[in-house]
Amino acid sequence: MRLKNIPGARDMVAESSLVIHEPEKTKGNWQEVFQNNHPIRIEIGMGKGKFIHEMAERNPDINYIGIEKYSSVLLRALQKMEAAPLPNLVFIRMDAEDIEKVFDREEVDRIYLNFSDPWPKDRHAKRRLTSGEFLKRYDRFLKRDGVVEFKTDNRDLFDFSLGELEGAGFEALQITYDLHQDGEMSQGNIMTEYEERFSNMGNPICKYIVKR
Numbered sequence: 001m002r003l004k005n006i007p008g009a010r011d012m013v014a015e016s017s018l019v020i021h022e023p024e025k026t027k028g029n030w031q032e033v034f035q036n037n038h039p040i041r042i043e044i045g046m047g048k049g050k051f052i053h054e055m056a057e058r059n060p061d062i063n064y065i066g067i068e069k070y071s072s073v074l075l076r077a078l079q080k081m082e083a084a085p086l087p088n089l090v091f092i093r094m095d096a097e098d099i100e101k102v103f104d105r106e107e108v109d110r111i112y113l114n115f116s117d118p119w120p121k122d123r124h125a126k127r128r129l130t131s132g133e134f135l136k137r138y139d140r141f142l143k144r145d146g147v148v149e150f151k152t153d154n155r156d157l158f159d160f161s162l163g164e165l166e167g168a169g170f171e172a173l174q175i176t177y178d179l180h181q182d183g184e185m186s187q188g189n190i191m192t193e194y195e196e197r198f199s200n201m202g203n204p205i206c207k208y209i210v211k212r
């Protein structure tokens with residue numbers, strides 16, 4: 001994502017009650033944040049938060065946590081929440097490399113990865129959020145029957161991501177190379193900011209849903 005630095009974004013994020021600060025301290029206790037025992041779903045690298053905000057709006061009986069590395073981007077998601085507050089959505093500003101420090105075994109029901117950064121150089125492959133390294137992290141806190149859903153228009157990244165599944169103990173439940181033309185997988189699809197941009201350019205969107 002091209003990052004426009006917004007002066008004061010870090011302070012605004014640090015002061016926001018919509019952001020869980022020191023999320024490691026909430027490990028194992030996320031249901032207390034929402035004060036109910038509804039399932040918890042997370043989006044890693046949520047960007048400006050359009051997708052997760054709409055998901056939370058449509059599904060009030062599911063709790064959502066949006067994770068984003070940069071304050072200037074997360075700030076946009078906070079502004080959406082100020083305009084349309086929701087009780088079932090909170091945010092974390094962090095690098096997902098440390099994600100196992102934040103969630104406990106079986107604590108998360110579903111993980112969404114949307115238009116994750118491709119890190120095209122081979123030597124950076126471990127940084128891809130769909131790499132075997134990340135899948136092994138997810139394995140530590142995803143419910144036994146939980147799933148990971150990944151969308152991208154980047155065919156190289158998608159092929160790489162499919163190739164990482166088996167070694168990390170995951171298998172594909174559903175795959176499409178053209179989501180918007182797939183009658184079954186496109187049902188209820190919520191477009192992300194990147195998805196709108198790239199599908200408007202004519203790029204087909206790939207998607208997988210995987211489980212262990």
Ligand code: SAM
Pocket residue numbers: 001044045046047048067068069070073094095096097113114115116117192193194195
């Ligand atoms: N998911 C959004 C969408 O589909 O419109 C944004 C996609 S954007 C290409 C990728 C986002 O992931 C950026 O906002 C970036 O800052 C965030 N990101 C990348 N690596 C991350 C990491 N390791 N931890 C947290 N966020 C990350």
